[in-house]
Amino acid sequence: MHAARYPLTAIAALSALAACSAEGGDGISRDTEPFSGIGEGEVIEVSGTEPFWAMTIDQSKGAAAYSTPENIDGERFAIARFAGNNGLGFTGTLEGGDPVTVTITPGECRDGMSDFTYPFTATAEIGGRDLKGCAFTDSQGREGPGAA
Template identity: 55%
Template sequence: MEAFDGIAEGEKISLLGNEPFWGAKIADGTLTWSTPDNIDGETVPITRFSGNNGLGFSGEVSGEVIQVAVTPGECNDGMSDRTYPFTATITLGDRQLEGCGYTDKQSFDGPENP
């Protein structure tokens, strides 16, 4: 089985979730993790790997291991009228967070500013 190639190496990936709110931007070998308590976010180096059904990233944010899984599939954040092309699962320390994602080449459907 071939590794997932649905997101090119140079694409910038944006991920978001709510309850609790969080955001992640992945570009050029780094991840910027943001929350309402840290709007500007923390930028850390990450490792990218392709699995059978999506991409994975791993690194460390504020001393906690972060693992990110991005998989293709229609996703709605529940807060806007947007539909995203990817789902995101984040493990940060002992917490698991769910969200949606898009890239600079594979955008969401719906309003730009909901």
């Protein structure tokens, strides 16, 4: 019995096509379009508890403001947006050099401190510190008593 021989370039081309397929090797179809659930002009409000923190991401200005109880006025910094398959990512750097990475994904979220329900979950890494929270936008608000 002889093994079939294929030129190395043909094998490489087939591998590349398989990698570009919208269907994984496990037969499950995967969405390859960037996340579009939050418009590029929307302002995103993010907050978390334990520890308390908040961030306002103004995409139209390419800027964010990060605040904590120790720094109520917050610190403003430039951000860059990345739309993945199931959410958004934002990166930036605080004045002191601490890197900031924020990820917003769709999914009901509760902060544990209020009666609000948020349409997005959020995670942030700020200077090596992992934070969890919830998010809403100016067009996709939170729900609950007194929600605006």
